[in-house]
Amino acid sequence: MMHSFEQLSAEFATRFDISHFPSSPESLYAPADYFLRLGGKRVRPVMCLMGNELFGEIEDDAWHLAAAIELFHNFTLIHDDIMDKAPLRRGKPTVHEKYGASTALLAGDVMLVTAYDYINRVKADTRAIFQLFNATARAVCEGQQTDMDFESRERVGLDEYLRMIEWKTSVLLAASLQMGSILGGAGLGNQGHLYEFGKLLGLAFQIQDDYLDAFGDPAKFGKQVGGDIVAGKKTFLLIRTLEQASAAQHKEIRELQRAEPVARVEGMLRLFKACGVDAWARELKDKYMEAALRHLEDIAVLSRRKEPLQQLAGFLVQREY
Amino acid sequence: MMHSFEQLSAEFATRFDISHFPSSPESLYAPADYFLRLGGKRVRPVMCLMGNELFGEIEDDAWHLAAAIELFHNFTLIHDDIMDKAPLRRGKPTVHEKYGASTALLAGDVMLVTAYDYINRVKADTRAIFQLFNATARAVCEGQQTDMDFESRERVGLDEYLRMIEWKTSVLLAASLQMGSILGGAGLGNQGHLYEFGKLLGLAFQIQDDYLDAFGDPAKFGKQVGGDIVAGKKTFLLIRTLEQASAAQHKEIRELQRAEPVARVEGMLRLFKACGVDAWARELKDKYMEAALRHLEDIAVLSRRKEPLQQLAGFLVQREY
Numbered sequence: 001m002m003h004s005f006e007q008l009s010a011e012f013a014t015r016f017d018i019s020h021f022p023s024s025p026e027s028l029y030a031p032a033d034y035f036l037r038l039g040g041k042r043v044r045p046v047m048c049l050m051g052n053e054l055f056g057e058i059e060d061d062a063w064h065l066a067a068a069i070e071l072f073h074n075f076t077l078i079h080d081d082i083m084d085k086a087p088l089r090r091g092k093p094t095v096h097e098k099y100g101a102s103t104a105l106l107a108g109d110v111m112l113v114t115a116y117d118y119i120n121r122v123k124a125d126t127r128a129i130f131q132l133f134n135a136t137a138r139a140v141c142e143g144q145q146t147d148m149d150f151e152s153r154e155r156v157g158l159d160e161y162l163r164m165i166e167w168k169t170s171v172l173l174a175a176s177l178q179m180g181s182i183l184g185g186a187g188l189g190n191q192g193h194l195y196e197f198g199k200l201l202g203l204a205f206q207i208q209d210d211y212l213d214a215f216g217d218p219a220k221f222g223k224q225v226g227g228d229i230v231a232g233k234k235t236f237l238l239i240r241t242l243e244q245a246s247a248a249q250h251k252e253i254r255e256l257q258r259a260e261p262v263a264r265v266e267g268m269l270r271l272f273k274a275c276g277v278d279a280w281a282r283e284l285k286d287k288y289m290e291a292a293l294r295h296l297e298d299i300a301v302l303s304r305r306k307e308p309l310q311q312l313a314g315f316l317v318q319r320e321y
Numbered sequence: 322m323m324h325s326f327e328q329l330s331a332e333f334a335t336r337f338d339i340s341h342f343p344s345s346p347e348s349l350y351a352p353a354d355y356f357l358r359l360g361g362k363r364v365r366p367v368m369c370l371m372g373n374e375l376f377g378e379i380e381d382d383a384w385h386l387a388a389a390i391e392l393f394h395n396f397t398l399i400h401d402d403i404m405d406k407a408p409l410r411r412g413k414p415t416v417h418e419k420y421g422a423s424t425a426l427l428a429g430d431v432m433l434v435t436a437y438d439y440i441n442r443v444k445a446d447t448r449a450i451f452q453l454f455n456a457t458a459r460a461v462c463e464g465q466q467t468d469m470d471f472e473s474r475e476r477v478g479l480d481e482y483l484r485m486i487e488w489k490t491s492v493l494l495a496a497s498l499q500m501g502s503i504l505g506g507a508g509l510g511n512q513g514h515l516y517e518f519g520k521l522l523g524l525a526f527q528i529q530d531d532y533l534d535a536f537g538d539p540a541k542f543g544k545q546v547g548g549d550i551v552a553g554k555k556t557f558l559l560i561r562t563l564e565q566a567s568a569a570q571h572k573e574i575r576e577l578q579r580a581e582p583v584a585r586v587e588g589m590l591r592l593f594k595a596c597g598v599d600a601w602a603r604e605l606k607d608k609y610m611e612a613a614l615r616h617l618e619d620i621a622v623l624s625r626r627k628e629p630l631q632q633l634a635g636f637l638v639q640r641e642y
Contacts, residue, residue, distance in 0.1 A: 028466035145349035
């Protein structure tokens with residue numbers, strides 16, 4: 001019997017809701033525990049479990065690996081929050097905001113080490129797992145650095161931006177699926193399709209994320225609308241707008257950069273729509289989503305085994321707004 | 322034929338002087354390369370190689386592990402420098418000073434990941450290695466956090482301070498030796514003695530380091546004399562002084578805390594001597610050094626195989642000043 005996203009997410013949450021650290025020094029581990037208890041949908045560990053279940057029963061090893069992936073993801077969030085000077089995460093103060101930047105830095109470090117410790121609990125041969133995990137971790141760092149580099153650049157090409165998103169977001173989703181499938185004994189062909197499915201799904205998800213930041217319902221979305229605009233972040237929408245804008249619109253964009261936050265958000269949203277990037281983003285997202293689903297189809301297992309992953313795709317990337 | 326510290330250090334330096342990272346994004350990897358090229362004595366990787374050679378010929382695996390250990394150590398230095406807001410390391414600008422704190426944070430992260438990648442190249446069974454490496458990495462983080470906690474505390478006990486130094490400095494030296502010996506096929510008894518040797522040697526080294534910061538010859542030492550005093554750091558000397566000082570001397574210490582740096586260093590050095598902590602520190606260092614050497618004696622291999630480690634101990638901890 002295959003498990004749904006909700007079932008796996010709930011089961012993972014129960015198993016993960018333990019202390020992953022020693023009790024002392026509390027000044028280091030309480031901040032780490034605090035952040036893990038902020039929760040989240042636990043998408044990546046569930047993807048690892050689904051990648052595993054696609055090829056058979058979920059193994060104990062897959063639960064260790066899922067925990068490692070979730071710890072790794074939280075390590076990146078803690079460190080990203082420091083770099084982005086983000087005050088809030090999931091509506092609560094970030095670790096550096098609550099405990100200071102130095103402790104947040106160390107809490108992230110020790111979380112990464114703990115992630116590796118969970119991989120080391122995997123009883124199956126871990127060489128391929130470690131290799132993929134390390135390559136992924138490196139790509140995530142590269143993505144974050146590239147994202148920061150983009151902040152200080154005037155123009156960023158859509159291709160470069162896509163590659164950055166691939167590193168920063170997509171590869172971890174892809175690798176989570178693939179690592180689960182390695183434990184499940186998947187062949188390289190199936191591993192490859194699963195990886196591509198995750199990667200393309202991640203791109204679709206990020207386009208949606210950028211879209212919702214601008215056009216989403218703040219009540220549903222749970223984030224400040226136009227946060228990316230206020231932060232001056234490069235997004236799919238901004239990059240496409242800069243490509244599409246007329247000379248007059250470029251002038252308006254430059255003026256808006258000096259405007260007050262509220263006026264800047266209003267003005268940029270108007271420009272996004274004038275350049276048609278809202279419809280463009282929806283179409284691009286659908287394109288990636290369809291390509292992702294084609295890779296899922298190409299995996300050589302019975303169709304009904306793929307249903308949880310189809311459900312996950314629909315859950316992550318809504319077809320309508 | 323056993324190798325000396327100089328031989329192993331030179332051979333390691335040659336092998337380690339390659340690029341450990343991809344070429345792109347340069348904004349991430351150039352800072353990481355920059356820091357590694359600042360050099361250093363490469364004590365920890367040499368300890369790994371010596372721990373290996375104590376039980377036989379140096380294996381390829383030991384070189385991978387030595388590289389992992391050096392990368393790990395440099396990761397901790399980059400992150401510690403951020404936390405300590407240190408402008409210089411080995412006389413050159415620190416990574417955060419040269420490239421910004423965010424890039425330094427990420428360069429450290431990616432260096433840690435690369436360290437794990439080197440362990441994953443070890444052909445022998447890596448489970449015990451990963452376990453020891455992870456426990457050590459966790460202890461190093463705990464030591465750094467505890468060190469920061471001490472900064473904001475009025476009084477710190479000598480025992481607490483010793484434990485902090487053990488975590489922050491000693492365990493990595495100890496584990497470097499032990500990891501090399503695991504690859505060399507050492508039994509648990511010998512591993513334990515080697516670990517204790519490294520741990521006690523590390524404590525002796527740190528006492529010497531604190532001593533030299535206060536009483537060392539700045540020309541030989543290569544650091545600002547009294548740097549710890551200016552930074553208000555808890556050291557063996559300060560902690561002992563606070564334990565030994567009279568009421569009048571405590572008052573003087575409180576006044577010196579508000580004094581200008583030069584006057585503070587002069588005044589504190591005078592108090593250190595008045596409380597006899599210079600001689601005390603030399604004796605304590607000798608005590609740890611002797612205990613370390615006793616553990617080295619207890620390792621069940623031919624005496625002549627231990628000569629490089631004796632040389633290393635003498636190199637790290639001078640018997641005279």
